[in-house]
Amino acid sequence: MTAIRILVGSVYGGALLTARAIKKDLETGGHQVTVLENPALEDITSNLDPLLVCTSTTGQGELPPNLLPFYLDLRDQLPQQPGRPFGVIVLGDSSYGDTFCGAGELMEEALNETSARKIGDTLRIDALETMEPEADALPWAREWLSQI
Numbered sequence: 001m002t003a004i005r006i007l008v009g010s011v012y013g014g015a016l017l018t019a020r021a022i023k024k025d026l027e028t029g030g031h032q033v034t035v036l037e038n039p040a041l042e043d044i045t046s047n048l049d050p051l052l053v054c055t056s057t058t059g060q061g062e063l064p065p066n067l068l069p070f071y072l073d074l075r076d077q078l079p080q081q082p083g084r085p086f087g088v089i090v091l092g093d094s095s096y097g098d099t100f101c102g103a104g105e106l107m108e109e110a111l112n113e114t115s116a117r118k119i120g121d122t123l124r125i126d127a128l129e130t131m132e133p134e135a136d137a138l139p140w141a142r143e144w145l146s147q148i
């Protein structure tokens with residue numbers, strides 16, 4: 001059994017629904033999943049659980065408002081967590097061009113600066129290609145967890 005924490009960033013609910021679907025799926029497999037809809041830094045500094053970022057991209061490659069305070073505190077304080085596993089699922093829309101899935105890169109860069117350890121490649125989910133982000137996210141999350 002692994003306990004994981006999902007850091008959610010979502011404007012219209014797609015990334016949140018995806019995170020909840022991952023929770024349901026992984027918990028069926030015997031794991032323990034906490035979905036953090038409005039994460040604060042203490043939600044990660046109080047434990048060593050692997051972290052899964054599940055965020056959409058808004059503005060021009062920016063983070064959704066519910067995840068932004070966490071990101072800013074993380075960048076500000078850089079609490080070191082050497083080797084802590086993390087993964088990134090990011091929703092975006094390739095019609096936005098250069099800023100496609102930019103929110104995932106922001107979170108990855110910030111977590112890298114804390115010396116956390118990325119597991120697997122980022123899953124980029126393109127709204128132009130799929131209406132069901134969870135269809136891609138569930139198998140990816142299982143594979144991600146198996147690599148921890």
Ligand SMILES: Cc1cc2nc3c(=O)[nH]c(=O)nc-3n(C[C@H](O)[C@H](O)[C@H](O)COP(=O)(O)O)c2cc1C
Pocket residue numbers: 009010011012013014015016055056057058059060061062091092093094096099100101102127
């Ligand atoms: C105002 C607005 C700005 C967006 N900006 C970007 C962007 O810069 N890059 C990108 O890849 N997707 C962008 N998107 C697309 C969203 O990330 C995508 O639709 C995503 O699936 C929304 O997920 P959510 O329901 O969790 O908010 C934008 C969408 C909106 C409505």
